Amino acid sequence: MRIDGQQPVQRKYDVNKLYQQPSVKPPSFAKDDLYISNEAKALNENAQLNIREKKLLDIKKRIESGDYQIDAQTIAKKISQFYTT
DSSP: OOOSSOOHHHHHHHHHHHHHSOOOOOOOOOOOOOOOOHHHHHHHHHHHHHHHHHHHHHHHHHHHHTOOOOOHHHHHHHHHHHHHO
């Protein structure tokens, strides 16, 4: 038996070492950028606040005038739907 060379089994392990090396990183591509101006942000916030404020004012007026009625059946249905789905 010769000891001074690579044995066939050792060569097989050397081939497997090639596959264990870390892979090459994929090239990085330019990413899309989105820029929203401060004006657009302010307009969006104002629009959302106005809608909420209008709803709240409407509900407050209806509560004060006594026109705001709560339907217990509708609330119970919505609660049961929330927990069953």
